Amino acid sequence: MTGIPLMIMIVAIIIAFFVFLYFVPINLWITAIFSGVRVNLIELVFMRIRKVPPGVIIQAQITATKAGLEVSTSDLETHYLAGGNVANVVSAMISADKANITLSFKQATAIDLAGRDVFEAVQISVNPKVINTPNVAAVAADGIQLVTKARVTVRANIQQLVGGAGEETILARVGEGIVTSIGSADSHKDVLANPDKISKLVLERGLDAGTAFEILSIDIADVDVGENIGAKLQTDQAAADLRVAEAKAEERRAMAVAQEQEMKAKAQEARAKVIEAEAEVPKAMAEAFRSGNLGIMDYYKMKNIQADTDMREAISGTKPTKSPGTGKGDKPKK
Structure with a gap:
């Protein structure tokens, strides 16, 4: 134990x-x-x-x-x-x-x-760090798109590390500067001939203000020609104008058709009133016979005058008129 x-x-x-x-x-x-x-x-x-x-x-x-x-x-x-x-x-x-x-x-x-x-x-x-920007697409004044890629050499700013912006801000500002520089060029050929102008213009903008880095240099690594944005926009605008013109033409055609229909309706209404008025002629003649205001000889004279008028119209090639009292056109005498 x-x-x-x-x-x-x-x-x-x-x-x-x-x-x-x-x-x-x-x-x-x-x-x-x-x-x-x-x-x-x-x-x-x-x-x-x-x-x-x-x-x-x-x-x-x-x-x-x-x-x-x-x-x-x-x-x-x-x-x-x-x-x-x-x-x-x-x-x-x-x-x-x-x-x-x-x-x-x-x-x-x-x-x-x-x-x-x-x-x-x-x-x-x-040891400065190199940051590669993504492809930045911009359009020159002549409407040609350029796709640019740049290398940004930066050095850390010790005094701005606390509260300073990071690499994302640097890339965004450099991309904005490239777009502005290419957009201010009169022709894409000027940019292709002197790509260093982009670097100079971007560096002059002071893009590293308020960031945790100091930009030492911006070098254009590659510039490629993209689409003809100007021609594409003009084509789209022409197509839009064509659709607008077609819509206006269709509107005018519809208005013309409506006016034609309205005129036809008015003509039919006028013809109906003429027919209605012609229908009153025999009644008036009968009333004149009964009242003694129109004799048989007057009636025959009227018929002769009407026949003579129809013959003249037939010779001149005009449409024969309808004889009053019958509603039918009399044939011209031979």
Whole structure:
């Protein structure tokens, strides 16, 4: 029974020893001392309690100290607790110091917490980056479309990384400048002959204002001739004008047909009134006979005059008229 408590005690001592080494990282403290970093052992214990990995903080401070940078352990720990990348910030500061670029610890942490890769930004500031624009289509004054592709060489602007616009804004502004430059050209041949004019005009517009980059150069990589937009627009306009003219002609035709129908209706109405009036003639003659105002000899004289009139009209080629009282046209006498 004495062996079991002894074994339990040994296991407890081993566990306590490893717990002590976890909370009191003696090896890390010794490494820091020999690396020239003055750090208190109690401070490392408090890092463990605050759930900050001492290895990350001390290793970053050792790297900064060896590079000649003055960064306190408290600042590194604060940046880690804020969610920053301590190692990336220290690497960026070392790279900026070697390239003679002014970058303070406050600026580096602000850039890192803003969501940008501060180390990559320093690298782009040292080694400019080339951004390829997508195909940009623009139309010259003569109606010919040109499809252009450009290469934009940019350098990171450390002072504008926080709050500055990104690559998408640069590409949009360059595309807008290319469209404006080609659109102001009198002929597409001028653009094809001197594509460097596009670069000069775009660079003069100051497209990198308010962005996180500085545009160093804009080089036109390719210019292709596209469609004849002017001719296409004229064709579409002519087709639209033709449809409008056809619609107006159809409207005039419909109005003419309506007027013709109206005239026919009026003519039929007039003929109906004539027929109605002719129907009253026999009644009037009969009434004249009864009242004694018209004699038989007068009637025959009227018929002779009517026959003579019909003969004259037949000889002249006009249409014979209808004889009053009968409603029928009399044949001319031979």
